[in-house]
Amino acid sequence: MIFHSKTRLAVRRTWRAFMMSFHSSAVSASPSSGSFDKSKEVSSVSTEPPPHTPVMLKEVLHYLDIHPAQVVLDMTFGGGGHTKEILSTVPEVTVLALDRDPTAFSLAQQLAKEHSGRVKPLLGRFSELQALLSNMDIKPGSIDAVLLDAGCSSMQLDQAERGFSLSKDGPLDMRMDGERYTDMPCAADVVNTLDQQALASILTTYGEERHARKIASAIVEARRVSPITRTQQLATVVAGAFPAFVTYARKDQLRRPAHVATKTFQALRIFVNDELNELHAALRAAQEALRPGGRLCVITFHSLEDRLVKRFLQGGDLSDLNQFHFSPKKKGSRKENRVKEKQDFKSAYWLLVRKKVITPEKDEVRDNPRGRSAKLRTALRI
Numbered sequence: 001m002i003f004h005s006k007t008r009l010a011v012r013r014t015w016r017a018f019m020m021s022f023h024s025s026a027v028s029a030s031p032s033s034g035s036f037d038k039s040k041e042v043s044s045v046s047t048e049p050p051p052h053t054p055v056m057l058k059e060v061l062h063y064l065d066i067h068p069a070q071v072v073l074d075m076t077f078g079g080g081g082h083t084k085e086i087l088s089t090v091p092e093v094t095v096l097a098l099d100r101d102p103t104a105f106s107l108a109q110q111l112a113k114e115h116s117g118r119v120k121p122l123l124g125r126f127s128e129l130q131a132l133l134s135n136m137d138i139k140p141g142s143i144d145a146v147l148l149d150a151g152c153s154s155m156q157l158d159q160a161e162r163g164f165s166l167s168k169d170g171p172l173d174m175r176m177d178g179e180r181y182t183d184m185p186c187a188a189d190v191v192n193t194l195d196q197q198a199l200a201s202i203l204t205t206y207g208e209e210r211h212a213r214k215i216a217s218a219i220v221e222a223r224r225v226s227p228i229t230r231t232q233q234l235a236t237v238v239a240g241a242f243p244a245f246v247t248y249a250r251k252d253q254l255r256r257p258a259h260v261a262t263k264t265f266q267a268l269r270i271f272v273n274d275e276l277n278e279l280h281a282a283l284r285a286a287q288e289a290l291r292p293g294g295r296l297c298v299i300t301f302h303s304l305e306d307r308l309v310k311r312f313l314q315g316g317d318l319s320d321l322n323q324f325h326f327s328p329k330k331k332g333s334r335k336e337n338r339v340k341e342k343q344d345f346k347s348a349y350w351l352l353v354r355k356k357v358i359t360p361e362k363d364e365v366r367d368n369p370r371g372r373s374a375k376l377r378t379a380l381r382i
Contacts, residue, residue: 053154054081055299055371056360060147063353063378064295066090070144073289074098075126075282077108078153087115096138098122098129102178103155125177126282133289144294146286150279150309151301152176152269154370160231163187166265169232174269187268188229196220206276206304207267214241215264235261256369266302279305283312287349290381295353297378306357306375313379315347350379 054060060082066072069092074083077097086095097108097119108121122132133140156176157165163173163186172188175181191199196216203212218241219228228234238261239247248257270276286296300306312318358376365372 053368053371054079054085055149055368055374056358056364056376057082057085059358059376060297060299061085061089063297063358063376064145064147066093066145068092070094071096071138071142073143073146073286075129075146075286076149076153077104077121078149079104079155080107080111082147082149083108083111083119087111087118092118094118094120096120096122096133096136096143098124098126098132100125100177100180101153101156102180103159104153123180126278126285129282129285130288138289140288141291143289144291146290146294146296147299148282148286148297149299150282150305151275157370163231164265164269166231166235166259166261169230172229172231172234174265174272176273185272187234187272188227190268190272191219191234192223192227192229202271203264203267205267206270207263208303209263209267211241217241231265234264235259238264270304276304276308279308280312280318283309287381292381294381295378296350296381297376300375300377301373306377309377310357313347313350313352313377315350347382349382351382353378353380 064072064086066086068090070090071094072086073096074086075098077083077099078101080097083095083097086093095118097111099105099108100123102123105121105123108119112119112121120136122129122136124132152164156162158168160168160170161173162178163170172186172191174187175184177184185193190202194202196213196219199216199219200212203209203215209215215238218237219234222228222237222240228237239259242260247260250258250260250262283298290296298309300309308318354377358378360368360371360374
């Protein structure tokens, strides 16, 4: 689905205005006025390694083509599945393990103790990566391979206290950084503060939700009675905007029933964590860090991410994301548009290893349903 650029611009203005008002009112805000008291709701996050199944592991190892003693950057360490396999299959390799999540960073630190000198944990966002590498005296153009596994990790979804999953009741948080930035708004702050129009824009833009206005209206009505601070509470509010039979009427890619609030949760998570701008920063950082001939693998989990990655690797102009993601549909036939796109975009930095997107095999989707929507794109740094 393609959206008009005005929608995207409205969301970015909403984000800036929200951040300014949130910080200016943080001291005086109270739970009774609709703000989310994180100190009471958020419990300590366990650093016990959860069961983790890395997505498209075989394909990632194949296309990264890592050689002994090379340096690899895992930009989304998460539960460490990909990194662990790289360490076990490639001798003397060094992995720079980045994650914005303090829990993932703790797991990377534990792994570093098990592999002395071979794992270098880094705590930070994609937009902070260049500074982190500079602090480690890692020069631009010196890394051999980069893996970027975008989106929310299974570890975050499985911990109810993180507030990512609508199937497990927990505080409506969704901050990937956890408590690292205590002044950053969480999902509860968003749903209890923004007006109906702003909420609808977020759901439309980041959730591609057709019923955004109806859901936004239900949220505003519900919070007048009581602040929305729990995941199950929000899921119930969204479901209440529809007839009962609609709650699980939607289907996922495996044709399984999907909760009607799924896209709402996705949209809020992307907005809270500024994920698309961070993804763009990640791609630019990877371009700067890789040596000529180095390889990049990017795994995405929804069309907004994949569209951005595809255009970046094609050399498209992403200097203004507001004008890119949701630009109006081009006039002309599909064939004419495809030809024009090929003429318009030719990257000076990337050579696609595979022009066609790579998706998980049927057996993997059966064993790990969460990877069903994954898409892998791979390119060589020119």
